Amino acid sequence: MRRLTLLTMGVIVWLILSSCAQQVPTATPRPTAIPPTVPPATPTQAVVPTPTAPGALTVGQLAAIGKDVYRRSCGVCHDGSFAGALSVKQSRFNNAQQMFTYMRTSMPSDAPGSLKAEEYLAVLAMVLVEDQVIPDSAVLDTSALNDIVFKK
Numbered sequence: 001m002r003r004l005t006l007l008t009m010g011v012i013v014w015l016i017l018s019s020c021a022q023q024v025p026t027a028t029p030r031p032t033a034i035p036p037t038v039p040p041a042t043p044t045q046a047v048v049p050t051p052t053a054p055g056a057l058t059v060g061q062l063a064a065i066g067k068d069v070y071r072r073s074c075g076v077c078h079d080g081s082f083a084g085a086l087s088v089k090q091s092r093f094n095n096a097q098q099m100f101t102y103m104r105t106s107m108p109s110d111a112p113g114s115l116k117a118e119e120y121l122a123v124l125a126m127v128l129v130e131d132q133v134i135p136d137s138a139v140l141d142t143s144a145l146n147d148i149v150f151k152k
Contacts, residue, residue, distance in 0.1 A: 059125045060136025066126030069119045073108050087131055096133075096148035100124050 057065075070078075093099040103120045106112050115123075121142065129136045133148060 056139050058136060059129055059134055059138045059140050062122045062125035062140060063129040063136060065119075066122035066124070069115065069123050070126060073115060073119070074123065077109060087127070091150055094150060095146050096124060096128065096150075097145035099127070099150075100145055 091099065093102065100120060103124065104113060104115075104117065107120075108114065121140065125140055128134050128140075128148065133150065134140070
């Protein structure tokens, strides 16, 4: 009886020690939103570049990158050029955040979410510039995308 008790206690101690010795799983880092290049703005549609945002790309510069991304990744389904289907004038979205979220989760249709967040942002900038929603000299403040409201 005493041997059985000692054996049982030994197994319990071994189980406790072996479970403590295992590495604790680390959380998989979640993708983070693109950090804003300037402090969040009050409800405006764009933030004008300031000296406090060195190296920040303007919406026009992002739009130029977006055209290349669009041709490579979107043009197959959207006729190879800027298609009216992306136009905010005919859009089912109320603001830039809704469009950005849709693009990131549903496009391209054959591989949703396959582009980098920066590429989706560049395509969004292209749409915003093409539709004259914001000036190409502005800096896109990603924390204020809800404030860029589409007029229908």
